[in-house]
Amino acid sequence: MIKVGIVGGTGYTGVELLRLLAQHPDVEILTITSRGDAGTKVADMFPSLRGRVDISFTDPAKAPLAQCDCVFFATPNGVAMSQAKAILDAGARIVDLSADFRLKDRAVWEKWYKVTHAAPELIAEAVYGLPEVNRARIKGARLVANPGCYATAVQLALLPLVESDFVDHRSFIADGKSGVSGAGRKAEVNLLFSEASDNFKAYAVHGHRHHPEIVESLQSLENASGRKIGLTFVPHLVPMVRGILATVYARIEREADFQSLYEKRFAGEPFVDVLPPGSQPETRSVRGSNQCRIAVHRPMDGDTLVVLAVEDNLVKGAAGQAVQNMNLMFGFPESRGIDQIAVVP
Amino acid sequence: MIKVGIVGGTGYTGVELLRLLAQHPDVEILTITSRGDAGTKVADMFPSLRGRVDISFTDPAKAPLAQCDCVFFATPNGVAMSQAKAILDAGARIVDLSADFRLKDRAVWEKWYKVTHAAPELIAEAVYGLPEVNRARIKGARLVANPGCYATAVQLALLPLVESDFVDHRSFIADGKSGVSGAGRKAEVNLLFSEASDNFKAYAVHGHRHHPEIVESLQSLENASGRKIGLTFVPHLVPMVRGILATVYARIEREADFQSLYEKRFAGEPFVDVLPPGSQPETRSVRGSNQCRIAVHRPMDGDTLVVLAVEDNLVKGAAGQAVQNMNLMFGFPESRGIDQIAVVP
Amino acid sequence: MIKVGIVGGTGYTGVELLRLLAQHPDVEILTITSRGDAGTKVADMFPSLRGRVDISFTDPAKAPLAQCDCVFFATPNGVAMSQAKAILDAGARIVDLSADFRLKDRAVWEKWYKVTHAAPELIAEAVYGLPEVNRARIKGARLVANPGCYATAVQLALLPLVESDFVDHRSFIADGKSGVSGAGRKAEVNLLFSEASDNFKAYAVHGHRHHPEIVESLQSLENASGRKIGLTFVPHLVPMVRGILATVYARIEREADFQSLYEKRFAGEPFVDVLPPGSQPETRSVRGSNQCRIAVHRPMDGDTLVVLAVEDNLVKGAAGQAVQNMNLMFGFPESRGIDQIAVVP
Amino acid sequence: MIKVGIVGGTGYTGVELLRLLAQHPDVEILTITSRGDAGTKVADMFPSLRGRVDISFTDPAKAPLAQCDCVFFATPNGVAMSQAKAILDAGARIVDLSADFRLKDRAVWEKWYKVTHAAPELIAEAVYGLPEVNRARIKGARLVANPGCYATAVQLALLPLVESDFVDHRSFIADGKSGVSGAGRKAEVNLLFSEASDNFKAYAVHGHRHHPEIVESLQSLENASGRKIGLTFVPHLVPMVRGILATVYARIEREADFQSLYEKRFAGEPFVDVLPPGSQPETRSVRGSNQCRIAVHRPMDGDTLVVLAVEDNLVKGAAGQAVQNMNLMFGFPESRGIDQIAVVP
Structure with missing residues (x-):
């Protein structure tokens, strides 16, 4: 205790x-x-x-x-x-x-x-608190920097690509979509129900603070190839309370079994779930839970890889990952207290 | 012009x-x-x-x-x-x-x-700007007080009952439900999307400012019976942008053809639509339009009359009625500029 | 196990x-x-x-x-x-x-x-599975009839009134509001997102199947006064997924401390929470949880008592209460497996 | 008439x-x-x-x-x-x-x-009924094929790029987001309010029917450069009733004043509105109206151009454009009957 x-x-x-x-x-x-x-x-x-x-x-x-x-x-x-x-x-x-x-x-x-x-x-x-990358260092850390919500989803979607050499690393595109709770509990007109409901828009198209966080963290991966990473990141506001979907696009340069690449990378991870081929993850499948679910697609067998990643921005994207980090820091089982099943519907 | x-x-x-x-x-x-x-x-x-x-x-x-x-x-x-x-x-x-x-x-x-x-x-x-009651006086007015949104819906639902003598006038209940735009474009936490969405609650149960407006206006009707009016009014916040539904309950004291009572009262009214028996009006049927739609029910043929009235709180409940009043004041056709058909779906 | x-x-x-x-x-x-x-x-x-x-x-x-x-x-x-x-x-x-x-x-x-x-x-x-009324009989039952979602909320709101003698028992009004999940996972046009979203309406105004369930169950209470119960029940469809709010109106006949009446009746109940005076419960405060939260109001100190009760229609109104009944039947602690905290926001 | x-x-x-x-x-x-x-x-x-x-x-x-x-x-x-x-x-x-x-x-x-x-x-x-491309031919047509909803938004976003030579034509990405009404009034479980609300997902990632429509139409433009067009198109379902936002990504190959390129291309178009630099169009700004609003961005002054286009999928994406085509075919003013202002909020 x-x-x-x-x-x-x-x-x-x-x-x-x-x-x-x-x-x-x-x-x-x-x-x-x-x-x-x-x-x-x-x-x-x-x-x-x-x-x-x-x-x-x-x-x-x-x-x-x-x-x-x-x-x-x-x-x-x-x-x-x-x-x-x-x-x-x-x-x-x-x-x-x-x-x-x-x-x-x-x-x-x-x-x-x-x-x-x-x-x-x-x-x-400070240790960047993404357990799927820094688990060992988090265990010994005094100070953990819990990742941003978009940053978590986008990095989990990109990790297997950045740690390998099959796609162009300089032209990643991450089209992010977040529920309104990601903007916090602030009394601002643009977050009012009457403004955000039955509405959809992009925001911070000129540049979002999670962009440097994603790029720096991926660039510094121990397993990274060292190649310079280029990323275009456009966030959007979805008329829902919780949830992030990151749709990530990458240009394929060499053939690979991408499904297998993802499954192997995240095998054994308690909170990353690589879905079967053909899946299209829904944000509600993780609502209130600490899971991130990922699907890998190659539309029309073309040269573009599409990776879809969903998480609950307040759980795996914030408080849940924070408790996951605390569990690691204090030697508790990693899933303790954060194994709630998503609330569906 | x-x-x-x-x-x-x-x-x-x-x-x-x-x-x-x-x-x-x-x-x-x-x-x-x-x-x-x-x-x-x-x-x-x-x-x-x-x-x-x-x-x-x-x-x-x-x-x-x-x-x-x-x-x-x-x-x-x-x-x-x-x-x-x-x-x-x-x-x-x-x-x-x-x-x-x-x-x-x-x-x-x-x-x-x-x-x-x-x-x-x-x-x-000042003339109270409910055309269905005060049309003649509005035409000559210099200063029109445009009614409140709830007040419009509840009064239109109650008018035929208050102008006649078939139900108890002292025990009306109006259970009001409004979209969030009714609270205005104010930066308040309780109006945030993340607070109001996927949520439902009553508010101002202790007393709402439209209560005295409704009671005073109905009490002063020229055609009123003079009997004292008693009303319990409880408003609720609906996770939608526009729309009011007032569910009004009245105790029947004497038999009447209530459907016919309503149809006669509002015959010729350009913006009050009495629906056929058995109808259950939806707020979206008036979204963006100046119509108020009303249905009259007697559940299980009991002693309680239930009247349902829907309006768009920003149109017939505010700006549309204001233009209707302007039309009357300046001698334009009453519907001019406010005859838009509701946007459905 | x-x-x-x-x-x-x-x-x-x-x-x-x-x-x-x-x-x-x-x-x-x-x-x-x-x-x-x-x-x-x-x-x-x-x-x-x-x-x-x-x-x-x-x-x-x-x-x-x-x-x-x-x-x-x-x-x-x-x-x-x-x-x-x-x-x-x-x-x-x-x-x-x-x-x-x-x-x-x-x-x-x-x-x-x-x-x-x-x-x-x-x-x-068959034992009617409302633990707050039939706890002892549920423990020994082979066959439990789990109550309807509206029926649970309305009965919990009415219990203290029906078991006492302070309000008229023949003129209860229950204005019910439910999220769309209450209608089930059925492919029907009227339940489509494009029909139910940004919309509000009453339904089954002529009579809903939970009406006889509520009346029979309340009428047969062991502690009931024996007075005949009259109820008008009008359900409404709220554009949200989960949640029920029942707004119950009763005519006060004799003075009482109604707040205290409710607090005493539900003291010790693990899943009924009587809120402090002046509270206005939100459905999201019970989203995903087995709690029912109740508030008691007397608007403008008049003759009408207003009781507000919220529950998650799929938990306390269905599956959660079913597990609560199972816990009682098999001698498990009553809250086991159903003590999740509501997901807010 | x-x-x-x-x-x-x-x-x-x-x-x-x-x-x-x-x-x-x-x-x-x-x-x-x-x-x-x-x-x-x-x-x-x-x-x-x-x-x-x-x-x-x-x-x-x-x-x-x-x-x-x-x-x-x-x-x-x-x-x-x-x-x-x-x-x-x-x-x-x-x-x-x-x-x-x-x-x-x-x-x-x-x-x-x-x-x-x-x-x-x-x-x-048959004449493809996109007035911004085929106005003259529509006027004389007996049979007009009204474009798909996504196809309209994506083509309007891409037109100035395809008609010029500043970006790579083979690597367009269109990340589409549509309200649920785009799926039609069909009784399907996945379109239920309880499925689509408070939820977000991609669909048809393997290939959507609007993909060949967009590519063929753009490829056949009279003003087109003749270069082969490559497009990745991923549609998403937004928990709102109406509206499409297309976020289009293009790789810049040669410098240009893209804002000016768009403004010139659509100058005089009654239903295409190029927003000022820095704008981020909202779907509600066209709800119920026939407008398409477009903004052009170059995030962090990099090599990727981002074009945002919003329309009401049922108006400019369907019925409104159909009436626009009818107006052209029968010699009425192009905007007649479809000049409604969007309903906001």
């Missing part, structure tokens, strides 16, 4: 962490912070947690984070980097769901996030 | 007024105001209007409202009452889509809207 | 039973039948179950139901009553999620379901 | 044709056929048309099609080709909204549609 704390618990990744951690047999939720809602009972804000989470939000300044074994940051970008050192020094370990430690290249990070990094000395230590 | 102005054009009733007025053959949209977006082209904010509305939002202080024949207020409550006198004095006529002039009882108004009324001298003059 | 079988597993209650039973530690799913899809792997039809349910659908004639300890019928009405006797004779116990054994009055049942009952000799033995 | 008939009026393109034609000042709807619903009043099936369309569905064998000036086929593929000759011989002209005459290459057509073509002698005469 470990004690955990959550910094920034009123957003969607926060409440999803609470859902998962409250059902985790080895975890006690010691504290959860909120600047704006300190004093409010968690279950008053999220009645779905009535009878399961009995604590109140605590002011960040007063939260007993130093007494935690593991602290989750479910905060906007910029918070974790200011607080990480003190927490690590107190002996706690950190899973940061924000973007603060996702990039190793500080200059790139500062360009995209438009602030000076507050803890550059921790960047090197 | 008349000149019209719109005060407060960035909300949903504003853009809906623009959609209808831009297609009205007898209207020139002279000006539209916005405090926060002055200078922005209307079509930049609402690309659906590209090529059809070429003006920009104007600062309210600089808008040529005095040059208009008709000014629509699509503002939050409290604005119209501050500006109405000056506009009327300048010779323009007003259709106020807010609640400022809907109640005759100033004390009741101030209790529900929690401010002092700024133009009490105009309350008596 | 008990062996269970599911008859009719390709509908929404079937797949929901699979989701819950596959996560139940004391259950082995021995067999699941489908007439049309025999031979198909369950996980091919429902990929959400990949890696969790490895069996295929079996032809009903060949399924080893006699080897089961518990058989669930997730079939259309009319199937369970034909097969129940043979299964009971083989020593298995039954939870019937269809309507075959929900009514004690055979004549009423045959009127509403329009067929002759095939097992009238079992009607008396 | 011309007389028109509609063959197959109970689907979504049928009811959309009715909505538009009923508001068209130069058209009388003489007859509408339905095999299964002959005798039913159109307005009983589609209450949105009450008071606007007063005829009933007619048995196809009895419909006075020969008396029509223009006959629309809103039928499944295979019907128009059987009946076209007789209707043309009777002197009527035809707009076929099905796929029967969209391809010039009969062998390709028969491969994709899996039947023998019933009217091969008419294939050459």
